[in-house]
Amino acid sequence: MATHAVRVKNLTRQFQQRKVLDDLDLTIAPGEFVALLGRSGSGKSTLLKAIAGLDHDVTGEGTLEVPQEVAVAFQDSRLLPWLRVLDNVELGVKPGRGKAALEEVGLKGRERAWPAELSGGEQQRVALARCLVREPRLLLADEPFGALDALTRIKMHALLRELCAKHRPAVLLVTHDVDEAIELADRVVVLQEGRIGLDLPAHDADRTHLLSALGIGVAA
Numbered sequence: 001m002a003t004h005a006v007r008v009k010n011l012t013r014q015f016q017q018r019k020v021l022d023d024l025d026l027t028i029a030p031g032e033f034v035a036l037l038g039r040s041g042s043g044k045s046t047l048l049k050a051i052a053g054l055d056h057d058v059t060g061e062g063t064l065e066v067p068q069e070v071a072v073a074f075q076d077s078r079l080l081p082w083l084r085v086l087d088n089v090e091l092g093v094k095p096g097r098g099k100a101a102l103e104e105v106g107l108k109g110r111e112r113a114w115p116a117e118l119s120g121g122e123q124q125r126v127a128l129a130r131c132l133v134r135e136p137r138l139l140l141a142d143e144p145f146g147a148l149d150a151l152t153r154i155k156m157h158a159l160l161r162e163l164c165a166k167h168r169p170a171v172l173l174v175t176h177d178v179d180e181a182i183e184l185a186d187r188v189v190v191l192q193e194g195r196i197g198l199d200l201p202a203h204d205a206d207r208t209h210l211l212s213a214l215g216i217g218v219a220a
């Protein structure tokens with residue numbers, strides 16, 4: 001088995017003259033769940049897009065080793081409104097696995113619904129099902145729960161944990177939420193000045209320390 005699911009070395013990305021990612025290194029082991037924190041504008045989405053292969057302008061002498069089986073989930077579900085739920089899930093893959101994937105995310109019986117008939121949380125479930133049918137070795141998620149209410153977010157955390165335990169993809173989850181990072185991930189990394197400035201096992205990650213790394217002071 002490969003020793004890593006993702007290996008990024010010396011990755012640089014600049015916009016005009018400004019380096020957003022500056023010689024960045026990051027390795028993720030197979031099946032490892034990594035949460036990526038960082039201040040707003042620190043380059044989290046830029047890194048995710050580069051790893052997803054959605055950015056063709058990354059530069060540097062870098063290495064970017066990413067498996068072929070990658071699935072990406074965004075803050076909005078990006079479902080196509082003119083396709084029914086099942087067709088959204090099976091878009092671009094061999095049909096047949098969508099029904100089971102929808103059942104796994106708790107949407108049995110909703111295969112023929114239109115995206116607009118679903119709640120925000122249900123739409124994110126469909127987006128997760130769409131990831132699942134791709135049997136990804138790597139799941140990239142850019143604040144997938146950011147737009148959900150607190151209760152729905154808690155339910156989605158439980159679902160994501162369950163799906164990850166079962167399918168064991170490597171995960172890179174971008175989040176603003178320190179508690180979400182500690183709760184879900186095996187490892188928490190913080191993007192600072194274009195590089196991974198802090199890299200800790202989640203069980204060692206201290207909330208106050210992480211908040212201060214993000215520039216958020218906490219009153220004692």
Ligand SMILES: Nc1ncnc2c1ncn2[C@@H]1O[C@H](COP(=O)(O)OP(=O)(O)OP(=O)(O)O)[C@@H](O)[C@H]1O
Pocket residue numbers: 015020038039040041042043044045046047
């Ligand atoms: N296409 C682009 N053209 C110019 N600048 C860009 C482009 N994409 C991103 N940037 C800049 O790169 C920086 C990092 O953006 P990015 O979206 O990666 O940050 P982020 O950490 O994901 O932020 P947030 O937490 O607010 O979503 C920002 O200053 C942004 O303005």
